[in-house]
Amino acid sequence: MNKIDNPKPEIWSEILKRPTKTIDDIEITVKEIFKEVQKKGDEAIAKYTSIFDGISLENYEVSEEEIQEAIGLISSELKEAIQLAKSNIYKFHSAQKTERISIETTEGVRCWQEKRPIQKIGLYIPGGTAPLFSTVLMLAVPAEIAGCKEIVLCSPPDKTGKINPAILYAAHLCGVTKIVKVGGIQAIAGMTFGTPSIPKVYKIFGPGNQFVTVAKQLATQFGVAIDMPAGPSELLIVADDTAVPSFVASDLLSQAEHGTDSQVILVSTSKKLIDAVEKEIQIQIEELPRKVIAKKAIENSKLIWVENDKIALDLINDYGPEHFIICSEYDDFYCNGIVNAGSVFIGNYTPESAGDYASGTNHTLPTNGYAKNYSGVNLDSFMKSMTFQKITEKGIQNIGKAIEIMAEAEGLQAHKNAVTLRLKNIGERE
């Protein structure tokens, strides 16, 4: 752990530097696989599934029997937990629905905005030891509320050709329309170009390793949208003497166990709190099954003491954390002042885990400073905002002259003509 006292603003960006990755090597591999999937379709999917997942499959689509089998394998305890989480996620994202916004900007000029669902979306769920069924909930629930017609889920098969039953259960529960046992770059390429086994989609959501991240970036060059650029997960906690050191330590550790490159930061106006949290981390870390990972991340963590809350807030906005926990006497000050953060957790009984799983907020959030310019996933991520307008004869008479003058000033005579013709037509009839 690195304790830093009262750092000057000039060095904030240095001490809060995120790990940078070189993607050039990966990019060549990703481009090659994309080219092959584009050209050869399922033949390329089979080849790379064999290479990366070590298995040959006859059918990539998960069958109804496989889903039923998975449902049977999940304990009723886990089912109930998933259902509770789903219910909260559903409530919070349903509340985000918006009505048509309609106004008459000038008499006879009616403009409105409506949101319509993106028709075809793809969800990528990584495989491996930690089956991220919670991410299935976070992406499929709002997609279903939005009204997306096709919700395709891709996830890599294990060595026996299966997908983790909790992932299948969650997908089944949340209205996924097709589950495909394909992972990695080949899955993203498949959803980009479409193959007989994998439908082409318009937007791809979900986490993944560096290969998947680069593949999603490349997909955008072929007309597919993505949820957001990705980076290692991060947590910043601001805490003072009203915080409980063991709670703060447990939250920092829950971030640290994600990966060795996780960013773990504590900012405080209290040196006493910093010391107490440091001690608690040492105790709690020994009990963790993933302590090797957590120790590496904690080694790079920063415990930053600052003089006052004003400085703390500036530093936090400068960093733009993905997760931001506030355990402070002045929580209102931080809530009102924070402009760059993905999701904010307030008070001693609001651990990040709550938002990761079951409170109802989304856990797909901007990392890597993207909280400065990107939203976390929300209902609107699955929709497009469209505008409509209907102008009456009176309306075009009211704004027609302005359009003619502006179009002429921009040198666009045909734009002007479209109005002139209509005004003349009305004039002749009056």
Next chain:
Amino acid sequence: MNKIDNPKPEIWSEILKRPTKTIDDIEITVKEIFKEVQKKGDEAIAKYTSIFDGISLENYEVSEEEIQEAIGLISSELKEAIQLAKSNIYKFHSAQKTERISIETTEGVRCWQEKRPIQKIGLYIPGGTAPLFSTVLMLAVPAEIAGCKEIVLCSPPDKTGKINPAILYAAHLCGVTKIVKVGGIQAIAGMTFGTPSIPKVYKIFGPGNQFVTVAKQLATQFGVAIDMPAGPSELLIVADDTAVPSFVASDLLSQAEHGTDSQVILVSTSKKLIDAVEKEIQIQIEELPRKVIAKKAIENSKLIWVENDKIALDLINDYGPEHFIICSEYDDFYCNGIVNAGSVFIGNYTPESAGDYASGTNHTLPTNGYAKNYSGVNLDSFMKSMTFQKITEKGIQNIGKAIEIMAEAEGLQAHKNAVTLRLKNIGERE
């Protein structure tokens, strides 16, 4: 003009194919200039301004005197037109403001969503013969309503070192905080990395030629967001015998004058209407100052007859036009059924020009089929959606067990611990 009768769905994508561009050559140039601006700052800005704009400037920032001079140069007629347009754009985008969305998903678990402005944004406005001051309105007005702190505008200087006065007037009127006389790739690179003359921004908006488009794409690799990927402008009109052929022709021509690669499409269930529009185009096109451009675009235009409105709607959704004009007896059918379009114009007195300039809707819209997965620019484009949560002791008791079970099933013990510790703490006190 290409008349096509009753095309089968299998060939829709072929006949509605958009012009594709190769960007590989451009990419090398763009990458080089980015590297140089990143390393040398204003020195590189000066070099490329000299090369591309043929001028050396001492100061890149537009001074207060230059703005005052520009205001003096604009006719009062044009000022009034711009003010009317601004007023309508302001009304429509203000109406898009949203309140905090707050719900208790479970007793003691309060979640809310709030939007906060992106703090620093950049607007790119191309130079050249057609000064796009209307685009200044479309971008700066919602940015100001959103509350963006820094609104930087970059536009190339002409041979005398000036920016068109209408652009300066519009920028001044709409709260732009800094106007910089730098254009092209070097402007985008400057806003990406920041130089002494050009502030670094978090998101870049605005149109541009192929070089600017590729530069904006590259900017996203350095953490900057962009409004949307760009392509040539396009208009699709669906019209039947209730339409006025001369109006339809004038709208198609207003699209055609944009550029030789503009996409101009008419879909109709009436052969009579198609023939009448064709004749009207021949007449009107001869009067246009930009007729050389318009003729090229019209050569590639498509006049498509289809059997019925159902087929027409499917074809239109398959294409996903940027601008969609409906002049049909069945306008409700099209309004309700359209899912892929940027902006929709309804009725005989609603020309695309209205939305381009003064009705109040935004004219920065998804082209190239991106209407399937991207919104046009709207108030939310200048904001980020953030979530907040506050959980009480009762709240964590209500959802804590579900979190523990899910975290354990995902193999994330520290996530579980963060809840267990809190539940234990409450238990010990009860």
